[in-house]
Amino acid sequence: MLGPSDAYPPALRHRMAGDRALVELDRLGLPGCPGGLIERFNVERVARRANVSAMTSAARLVLFDLDGTLLLTRRAGWEAMLEACDELFGRPFRHQHTRIDGNLDPVIWRGLCAENDVADPDRHHEPFRRAYAARLATKLADPARTQRLRGTLELVDALERERDVALGVLTGNYPETGARKLVAAGFDPARFPTAAWGSDAPNRPALLPIALARHRATSGVELPPDRVVVIGDTPWDVECAKTHGARSLAVATGRYDVETLRRAGSDLAVRELDDTARLVAWIVGR
Numbered sequence: 001m002l003g004p005s006d007a008y009p010p011a012l013r014h015r016m017a018g019d020r021a022l023v024e025l026d027r028l029g030l031p032g033c034p035g036g037l038i039e040r041f042n043v044e045r046v047a048r049r050a051n052v053s054a055m056t057s058a059a060r061l062v063l064f065d066l067d068g069t070l071l072l073t074r075r076a077g078w079e080a081m082l083e084a085c086d087e088l089f090g091r092p093f094r095h096q097h098t099r100i101d102g103n104l105d106p107v108i109w110r111g112l113c114a115e116n117d118v119a120d121p122d123r124h125h126e127p128f129r130r131a132y133a134a135r136l137a138t139k140l141a142d143p144a145r146t147q148r149l150r151g152t153l154e155l156v157d158a159l160e161r162e163r164d165v166a167l168g169v170l171t172g173n174y175p176e177t178g179a180r181k182l183v184a185a186g187f188d189p190a191r192f193p194t195a196a197w198g199s200d201a202p203n204r205p206a207l208l209p210i211a212l213a214r215h216r217a218t219s220g221v222e223l224p225p226d227r228v229v230v231i232g233d234t235p236w237d238v239e240c241a242k243t244h245g246a247r248s249l250a251v252a253t254g255r256y257d258v259e260t261l262r263r264a265g266s267d268l269a270v271r272e273l274d275d276t277a278r279l280v281a282w283i284v285g286r
Ligand SMILES: [Mg+2]
Pocket: 065, 066, 067, 068, 069, 102, 232, 233, 234, 254
């Protein structure tokens, strides 16, 4: 059975200390941390929200995408991926066809391998993942690289105050790189206890049932998919929600404008996540 921290790599697991939750991100369990770096967060909010058994069947699960939705890293992720490929194979990788937007990192890896005549991508996947994480950590150590998108912190704050709302992430990132991006953007990863990562499933729509199962395992509440809100910046975030009958809140802070996201079938498409009161009301159905 999945526990509340199984969605995170070991170094991100929560340690409860009194009424506080401590989350550690350390170099032993997280490839790519700068040497000796230990980041520790006191997350009293997580401890308060640990009483998820109080949730009712009217609850909502809100799943955020990361890149283009909560934050931007000014291409740090993509550059780190290509540099990792170069490092492993001693040659620059071409990129023409592999879709990056809204895709899952392991799928992007296999696409790059196919474009660059790498015969056995699975054999090289773990070394790639480690090299990518290390290079991403170096890039994100520059605080100018990451931008938390306007209104996102206020929206997360407001949703945390809602009694019947649980938060999570549904993202194509690996857990270790996704957590790194969240930290760089000023979000404690523990604020998103239900997580489905790019390495958890073969495609994005398959991540939603995983998030629901993890929520059920930690809360004991079985939510139908129509109680889920997927927040993302691409037509593939919309597709993920629509595949399961979940609601889709699309935001045009990535590479797709409001009209494109509306045509993709989003239930609500906005330019930014900055109208906190309106968005919370829409999410909880007030
Ligand atoms: Mg995105």
